[in-house]
Amino acid sequence: MYRYDEFDAQLVRERAEQFRGQVARRLSGDLTEDEFKPLRLMNGLYLQLHSYMLRIAIPYGTLSARQVRKLAHIARVYDRGYGHFTTRQNLQLHWAQLPKVPDMLVELAEVEMHCMQTSGNCVRNITADHFAGAAADEIEDPRILSEIVRQWSTLHPEFSFLPRKFKIAVSGSAADRAAILVHDIGIQIVRNTHGEIGYRVTVGGGLGRSPFIGHEVGSFVAKTDILAFLEAVMRVYNESGRRDNIHKARIKILVHQIGPEEMRRRVEREFAEIRKSGTLELPEAEIARIAAYFAPPRFEELADESVELEAATRKNAGFADWLKTNVHAHKMPGYAIATVSLKRIGDTPGDCSSDQMDALADLMEEFGQAEIRVTHEQNLVLPHLRKRDLFALWQKLVPLGLASSNHGLVTDIICCPGLDYCDLANARSINIAQNIAQRFADLERQHNLGELKIKISGCINACGHHHVGHIGILGVDRKGVENYQILLGGSGAEDASLGEILGPGFDSEGIVDAVENVVGTYERLRQSGERFLDTYRRVGPTPFKDRLYAR
């Protein structure tokens, strides 16, 4: 993984001290809250319902064991002994104290981490495929470009006060595990007919109150040109994005209003000019320098089949279940990728305690994992496991509460913090996730239902990605009462689509029955091999509406 050199290290240290000065000016009253707000947000500090919340950047979701231990320590010492992994692959600490935040930043800087640009109207943490470097279908590790973009966008002088936040995601494969089509900019690594690697760039996707799928603005941007191209998109947006209405300020609205054709024209014009100046051309040597950090680990030559694995699978049904859902194909024979579920039934999706983090760091070392990944689905991934080690690993995950065999299943729910923490929320979401998970706790039924992605947001800002859930749930406030709408048919993958609202909402108890009825309708209608999403796409909303709203 990427390691800071002296320049990166100096920058995060200085940034922590700069923020210490800003906090001091706020505490002394030199800065009004209005003035401090954009400054603290640019450093990931929110003021929520009960406390400050600090959002720690995890670039492209990759952490070393040393970093995991530091996060455990910070959560234990400065917070309440747990953290919350988010859909942006970041970690949130929900009980931070303002005067202590600069010290937290200094501790983070010690392990090459920071909170820069995890909030605010700037380029946010760059996200990427959590199977990077391990997936069999990958053209190139997306983290190489992600790190290049991270550096370019860090404290960018021109783009730190954009009309609104700006999210960039990178996928290195045709299969999209990074939801690139619902990002402000999505970058897909592609190969052209000459065999050269370049980038397909889509612009204007996003969720929130007006969801859109991104439009292709660059079909094949050369590697050396990518920063010039991104800068062109950003400049068009900074100059022309709306600033009169916060709800219409994202680039997706600009693209929607002027049309993708006009967007392409404007970007091309800027791009041509920046390219001519040559200032942002990315030297091959720099790409190679960054790429070297992401060189794959030394893999052993192994037979793809593992005798130990097969024996354990036969003997232990619980392990066999875990293998079915939480273990994924690796590009190397004899290796596998494993998802560590943070969705134990009854727990808060995405939460992880300091003790669990420490234990995971130990397991990383024991099983030779230099890295662990955070997924946008709020789970963790161990990317390069020997198949013969899987059973031993699983046995150690079980007592930690980290071995739920539910990845991609109905209880692997994405969920924002909702009204339990967030002052933007209109409704609680954690309790809904917990209640739905309890209802479907029976593992045999979960496995029988197959892939089914439920995503829950406690308000229209859609941090829980409800638009792209196979079943999406949106919490709203109806005259002071929490009310939950159901959307069906969304997908955040390469077949991206936006879910449609089915009809009137339900109260916090009714929503669980409603989900049960939706799932039951699927079970009744599905044909062999069909996922929930496939059935919905084939039959449309009517049978589901009939079941839910028939009188």
Place this chain on the structure above:
Amino acid sequence: MLVEGHPSRMAFSNLPDGEALPQAGAIIVSLSRFTKEREALLARAEPVGVRLETGESPEALGADVQRLELIVLHVPYLKDGRAFSWARLLRTRLGYQGELRVSGHVLRDQIAFYARVGVDSFELPQAVPAAEVEAARSEISHVYQPSVDGQVTIRELRARRAPRS
């Protein structure tokens, strides 16, 4: 107060729209006035500056930027970041060489960013001691992105340092 990156070439006074052109003295006018009275303004012996509101692109000035001594980018609210792009546009595509000032709601914490995109004087809402301004500009020693200030980037610094093993 006026904080200057380099000494302001001249004291300008703001001329509100509708007020008669003074006989003498350097003045700052709005873009709409400049557009309407361009000939008369440029015919004056003394320098003229133009003040752009945040929604006004300097492209409207075209080649006339070469004949201006001062351009003021007015920022109504600190979160409105269009002036960063306008400054950059002036210093690159439009080739503007004169004094470039921001006025309005500008925080000490934004000075370094504005300086990087080519702003060289600041009209801040409240007094900031010169030492503070200097501190604001040097809090972060190195930068990742090339910009019009020509500051050596981290990538260039990496290339300069001793060859890597």
